[in-house]
Amino acid sequence: MSAATATQSRHMFLNVGPQHPAMHGIVQLVLELDGERVLGCDVEIGYLHRAFEKQCETGPYNNAMPYVDRLNYVSPMINNFGYCLAVERLLDIQATERCQYIRVILSEISRISDHLTCVGASAMELGAFTVFLYMIKARELLWELIEDASGARLTVSYGRVGGVKADLPDGFAEKTAAALEAVRRVLIECDTLLTRNRIFVDRMQNIGVLSQEDAISYGVTGPFLRATGVNYDVRKAQPYFVYDRMQFDVPTGEHGDNYDRYLVRMEEMEQSMRIVEQALARIPDGPVMVDPEGREIPAAMMVDEAKVGQTGCFKSARVTPDPTLWGSTKPFHSGVNAAEKRAVLPPKEDTYGNIEGLMHHFKLVMMGHGIRPPKGEVYAAVEGANGELGFYVVSDGGDRPFRLRVRPPCFTIMAALPGLLIGDMLADIVPTFGSVNMIGGELDR
Amino acid sequence: MSAPGPVDAQQLSWMTTRLDAALGWARKFSIFQYPFVTACCGMEYMATACSHYDVDRFGAGFPRFSPRQADVLFVVGTISHKIAPVLKRIYDQMVEPKWVVAFGVCTCTGGFYDNYATVMGIDTIIPVDCYIPGCPPRPENVLDGLIKLQEKIQHGARVTLARPPELTIPHRPEEHL
Amino acid sequence: MGAPAGSVVELLTARFPQWVIASHAYRGDQTVIIRREGLLDVCWFLRDDQAVAFNVLMDLSCVDYLTFGRQQASAPMMRSPSPLPYFMKPKPAGAEAWQRHVDEEFRFEVVYHFYSTIKNHRLRIKVPVAVGDPVVESVTRIWKAADWFEREVWDMFGIRFRGHPNLRRLLMYEEFQGHALRKDYPITKRQPLIGPVDQDPSAPKVPIIVGID
Numbered sequence: 001m002s003a004a005t006a007t008q009s010r011h012m013f014l015n016v017g018p019q020h021p022a023m024h025g026i027v028q029l030v031l032e033l034d035g036e037r038v039l040g041c042d043v044e045i046g047y048l049h050r051a052f053e054k055q056c057e058t059g060p061y062n063n064a065m066p067y068v069d070r071l072n073y074v075s076p077m078i079n080n081f082g083y084c085l086a087v088e089r090l091l092d093i094q095a096t097e098r099c100q101y102i103r104v105i106l107s108e109i110s111r112i113s114d115h116l117t118c119v120g121a122s123a124m125e126l127g128a129f130t131v132f133l134y135m136i137k138a139r140e141l142l143w144e145l146i147e148d149a150s151g152a153r154l155t156v157s158y159g160r161v162g163g164v165k166a167d168l169p170d171g172f173a174e175k176t177a178a179a180l181e182a183v184r185r186v187l188i189e190c191d192t193l194l195t196r197n198r199i200f201v202d203r204m205q206n207i208g209v210l211s212q213e214d215a216i217s218y219g220v221t222g223p224f225l226r227a228t229g230v231n232y233d234v235r236k237a238q239p240y241f242v243y244d245r246m247q248f249d250v251p252t253g254e255h256g257d258n259y260d261r262y263l264v265r266m267e268e269m270e271q272s273m274r275i276v277e278q279a280l281a282r283i284p285d286g287p288v289m290v291d292p293e294g295r296e297i298p299a300a301m302m303v304d305e306a307k308v309g310q311t312g313c314f315k316s317a318r319v320t321p322d323p324t325l326w327g328s329t330k331p332f333h334s335g336v337n338a339a340e341k342r343a344v345l346p347p348k349e350d351t352y353g354n355i356e357g358l359m360h361h362f363k364l365v366m367m368g369h370g371i372r373p374p375k376g377e378v379y380a381a382v383e384g385a386n387g388e389l390g391f392y393v394v395s396d397g398g399d400r401p402f403r404l405r406v407r408p409p410c411f412t413i414m415a416a417l418p419g420l421l422i423g424d425m426l427a428d429i430v431p432t433f434g435s436v437n438m439i440g441g442e443l444d445r
Numbered sequence: 446m447s448a449p450g451p452v453d454a455q456q457l458s459w460m461t462t463r464l465d466a467a468l469g470w471a472r473k474f475s476i477f478q479y480p481f482v483t484a485c486c487g488m489e490y491m492a493t494a495c496s497h498y499d500v501d502r503f504g505a506g507f508p509r510f511s512p513r514q515a516d517v518l519f520v521v522g523t524i525s526h527k528i529a530p531v532l533k534r535i536y537d538q539m540v541e542p543k544w545v546v547a548f549g550v551c552t553c554t555g556g557f558y559d560n561y562a563t564v565m566g567i568d569t570i571i572p573v574d575c576y577i578p579g580c581p582p583r584p585e586n587v588l589d590g591l592i593k594l595q596e597k598i599q600h601g602a603r604v605t606l607a608r609p610p611e612l613t614i615p616h617r618p619e620e621h622l
Numbered sequence: 623m624g625a626p627a628g629s630v631v632e633l634l635t636a637r638f639p640q641w642v643i644a645s646h647a648y649r650g651d652q653t654v655i656i657r658r659e660g661l662l663d664v665c666w667f668l669r670d671d672q673a674v675a676f677n678v679l680m681d682l683s684c685v686d687y688l689t690f691g692r693q694q695a696s697a698p699m700m701r702s703p704s705p706l707p708y709f710m711k712p713k714p715a716g717a718e719a720w721q722r723h724v725d726e727e728f729r730f731e732v733v734y735h736f737y738s739t740i741k742n743h744r745l746r747i748k749v750p751v752a753v754g755d756p757v758v759e760s761v762t763r764i765w766k767a768a769d770w771f772e773r774e775v776w777d778m779f780g781i782r783f784r785g786h787p788n789l790r791r792l793l794m795y796e797e798f799q800g801h802a803l804r805k806d807y808p809i810t811k812r813q814p815l816i817g818p819v820d821q822d823p824s825a826p827k828v829p830i831i832v833g834i835d
Contacts, residue, residue: 018531019481021510026483026528046793047528048483051560053778054802054809066557073485089649117488136495143492154488154581216677216739219767232739375691376720378649379681379735379746390681392733396691407681407735415770441484444793526814527795533816560809561802562794570816 011039016429018047024121024433025440027414029421036425041418048440056404060370061087061161064404069155071406072442074117075110075385077103077146080159085240086380086391087161087401090373093340099163100241101283102336105176106149106158107241107382108272108279112183113142114385114437115265115272122262122434123194126203131190138186141179148172161371162344163337173280180273187269195263204259208420208432211256218419219412222387223268224436227253227260234383245282246275261435343371370399386410386437408442469599472516472542474504476595479515479539481532484522486549489581498584503591512538517594518571523551524564536571544574546594548587553578630674630745638664643750644723653746655723655731658758661749665761668736668745676736676745679761682771684732684751684779687722688805729753730781734761751781760786778803 017028026047032040052071056064068083069076081103088095095103120135143153148169150158158165194200210220212228225232233250235243251267253260333347345364350357364370373395381390387409394403413436420432480490493500500506509515512535524532536545547567550556553576555565567573574597577590631645631652641660646653656664668676724731728750736745751758760783761768772783773792780801783789791798795815800807 018528019535021508025487046791046795047525047531048523049525049527049562049793050484050523050558051562051802051809055558055560058809070485074488092649117491121491133496136491137497140492140495140497153492153583155485214766217766219679219765221678230739237742238744374720376648377651377653379651379744381680388680388737390735392681392683392735394685396693398693402690403685405681405683405685405733407683411770412767415767526812529814530816561807561812564814 014426018044024436024438025443027438027440027443029417029429029433031421031426031429033426036427038421038424038426038429041421043414043417045414046444048444050441050445052406052445053404056401058400060365060399061373061401062371064401065157065159066155068406069157070441071408071445072114072384072386072389072439073154074439075107075114076154076156077106077110077150077158078382078384078389080156081107081241082380082382082384082389083391084159084161085382086378086393087371087373088338088343089380090376090378090393090395091161091340091343091371093162093338093343095163095241095338096334096336097242098167098284099336099338101279102149102164102168103159104241104243104246105168105276105279105283106146108275109142109145109176111385112269112272113139113146115269116142116183118385118434118437119190119262119265122431123190123200125430125434126200128194128197128200131193134186134190138183141182145172145176145179148175160337160344162340167332167336176276176280180276183269184273187266191266195266201259203428204262204431204435205257206255207258207424207428208435209255209257210416210420214416214419215256218416220387220416221412222384222409223261223264224387224413226250227264228256229254234381234388238381240380240382242279243275246278248272248275248278258431258435372397372399381407384409384442386413386439386442389442406442406445408445410436410438410443414438414443465601466599469601473595473598476503476505476517476591476598477507477509477515478505478517478519479510479512479535480508480519480521481535482519482521483524483528484549484551486522486551486581489579489584489587490519490521490548493584493587498588500588500591503588503595505591512536513540515539516543518543518545519548520545520552520567521548523549523556523558524567525562526564527562529564529570532567533570544594544598545571546575546577546590547573548577548590549582550578550580556580630743633671633673634664634667637667644721646720646723648718648720651746652744653748655748655750658732658749658751661747662759662761662764664747665734665764668747669764674743674745675738675740677739678737679734679765679767679771680737680744681735682732682761682768682775684730684775684781684803686730686779686803686805687726688729690722724748724750727752730756730779732758732775732781756781757784758782759784762786777801780804 012033014031014033015028016031018026028044028047030042030044031038052067056067064083065080068079071079084095116135116139120132124132146156147153149172150156150165210224210228212230215225215228216230221232229252231250231252234240236250248271251264251271253264330347330349337344341360343364345351346357346360351361352358375395375397377392377394379390379392381388383389388407389409390407392403392405392407393401396402417433417436421429424432482490492498494506505517516539518536518539520532547553551558551563552567555563559565564570575590575594577587579586582590631647631654634654635642635645638656638660641656641664643655643657645655668674730751730753732749732751734747734749736747749758758781760772762772762785769786769788770792772786773789775781776783776789777791777793778801790796794802797815798813
């Protein structure tokens, strides 16, 4: 054998996935490697395709809520409220102010938990297991809040067309304040552990660089785009709910590398907490009045006192009626649900109590009636944790969506992924892919 | 101790019972899980594995991301028809003794995704030892299921190896396991 | 939303009168329906012209209008057994009524959503496509985002994009036959790669081919 053909080198094709330990779900990267350097990359998705769009066409508008939850399953509230916003625009109705504040509060709490999961998981993949555990602990505190408000930790189905499922529980503001304080402490700890950590910085800086032109051409939005320096946030550019009344900053990066994305996400969590605190301070109260000493009064005692003539101090008293008593939650219903009889269910007291309520409930829930937006189409965008989450709803006058298209934010980021990986080393795939925050439910729907 | 004489059947079966019990005890408290995480249940899986609910105190805290080194396959999240062959391959690559946990209602029965893309229950393609329903199941449910699986392991119940003929992957020559 | 109502639409209609079929601003969304022959011209204009500057292709999808208004679910309420109660009467049809503006022979409409980070305005472009000739020009050279969006439309609806570098299925597996989001593909029709077996073992095993174009 002559010396010219003694050695031969070829590029290696390595298959990463669809099942791999990066804990982000299932996606397949087919890499062409020259040693450790990535020369080519093909991304194969669709392993979690669950036919969301077709499934939503089979049922009434509110039935799509559980499916919508499971799109971006780390921040389900944002998906819920984005969908509700789209259908409400189609119906041309406006949610009540209190409901909008509630939606803002819970969206931001969801956003914080999404960023915690993303940063925690990507830190764990770089070896910082402690940061992961701390952030998941912080996420548990937020999930306790969400569970108090909606009944479920993860897949909440809390939004309804025209409102939300129920009002916030008592004491929510205090619990939130305590939880946010704990989350802040966790963030400070994790910041100390990571941000100036030599190993972390070396692995994240100048890796996975995305230029502004590429980002815009690929339709990338959210923290990914903001890390390249483009200041586009749907909450500021085209405000929805009550974001225009909130004061918050939108952090932007400079270089478009992994490290900037990490910093943008950390800062966004702090801004989200700011929004939650402002909203809780300003949320318009329902008819809540307290007795002269600020205490609640059990209803039975109020009745007894009234029987012996002591009624004077009860005029402005706050009462906690027995939950089985007629009308106990009815006043709160109007606070959180739009007064739109064509779309919003009546309070249960009316459903069981009078014939109009029963008819109203029946007509909305039974097949063949339901919420019937007029023929039309609408596109509504909210700021998801990964970027612009858009819902394009087409209605043909029926009780179910004719076409429900969701514009997933991480779809375009994953399309841009090959460009991010090519030129870097094999080990750089892990931090880059971690900073993409790919959520399979949203990507594949 | 007296000189070892002929061991009678009763004594032998007592010893093997003790041995089985010891093996079961050792196996159930050293579970190496393979988390086949696909969807939303993965978030509750993470929550169970982390400090608040801590699955490590049950001995199952170490995930092994290679099927050759794992013994319990946690199928977490919806299985679509596209990923089903991959799941079957991973299950086949695992070494005996192995157990399968169907985590989440999508893996138990398909959940509410009754459509062209979803496998309605992974027990249509691989045998399952423990079903943990829920959408997603709370971490307490997961720990309950894990304890039931541990009881099953203790009593030595094993996964059946019989494979119905129509459930084989079409073997394409250019692929190698 | 950003620009004053109608200005982008007016610019477009003035510049390309031969391609514009109709336009509307239903619920505040500026929408223009254009012929597919003019798609590339319009798209280059939208991206490069400084007055509109649509540098972001937000979304590219498709709608199948096969059963529009003809499903049981969309039957008018008055034909139902019992009429609506007085407090749920439908809103009187105001000035804002929506029409498709396109003949029934065009079964599909490819929908493009654009956004401009410079001008902060949005636009929707719809391109009607007939099922007999489901081909549209690809806009991958203009916005790179179109690459995957068009692959998904091909996968789910069967519309081919001329000039696309890599038109293959994105969400479903390659062996899948048919296009899943079309209205004539039943939602529960399964084509599994491996197991589970058919519910009816006596049914003849024929390949499932739906809506071949």
